[in-house]
Amino acid sequence: MRVISGKCRGTRLIAPEGTLTRPTVDRIKETLFNIIAFDIPQCIFLDLFGGSGAIGIEALSRGAKQAVFVEKDKSALASIRKNLERTKLQDMAVIYESDVRAALDQLKNKSQKFDIIFLDPPYAMGDIESVLRKIAENELLYEEGYIILERSTNTLVSLPQNLVLWKEKTYKTTTLSFLRKEKDSENRNLSREF
Template identity: 35%
Template structure:
């Protein structure tokens, strides 16, 4: 995921002082591939441990799925999904640094089934009219910003989620479980370190 960041005024200065980090894809076509991404301030990629658990949970529905990675940041979740035979992935992040790194890595992987949007995820959801509904949505926003509930409210729109869609939500451990629609069934829930993560199924 990614937090709100300010783009440096001088691109040349940003490049000279920019730090990078690496991301390892755990399974699938690109298994064990390591990708470099710009370590922009506030970036908190989902850990390998949590990703491995999550993708074990969604393995039966992942092949052929249309995925939406909100607050994508490094793209860890969407890239893992594509590696494991998802049909497509839409990555959304408001940081130009994060989205440029994502585009570079998708080009490196020769991925043709991905879309990267440099925009505010909540605002995008409020006006979204996707050509096809999503089977899997990853919601991993900055902690302590109240963004999870806003995303849930917009995701209830019929045009965004397929019937039977899986919605993954990652929040800080101490936070209360967000309020979800009655037709969202809590399928799995777990904690790791300071993170609490949940998987819901939209049953209607």
């Protein structure tokens, strides 16, 4: 696992020990960042279920202004901190050692907003909808901001009110779903399940 592009290109990253985290493979990470490349410079990036921190670190390497990492697992948190040290990006990062839902409330209380929110929950988590709902309710996205959900292709998700599926990229077992705020002019009959 490595940083693919930007000022930290080629830096090797460590992954947490054990099977609790599932790092995004480099091929999918590269495709993801090719899709969002023009939105990265100077953006505020939220990496939920941070794992090794590889996604948020890739965003920082490519010019994001700040990345916020949320992770509760101690081994994963240690990996995020070591990877930020390796890339010398600690000054641009904020780490929440917390459950995702509690961190989303803390971010709301700080009036924090994001251009891009990336979430890669454990595939067995089951209740992705409640996290998406909390992001929407807490108004954590800037008006033109969006959410990227990495999920098992077999996982069905029901969207909360005010979020719509914008685009999607599917691989064999992994799907990247791009969500944004629903605009008043958009068709309200769009599917709320994907």
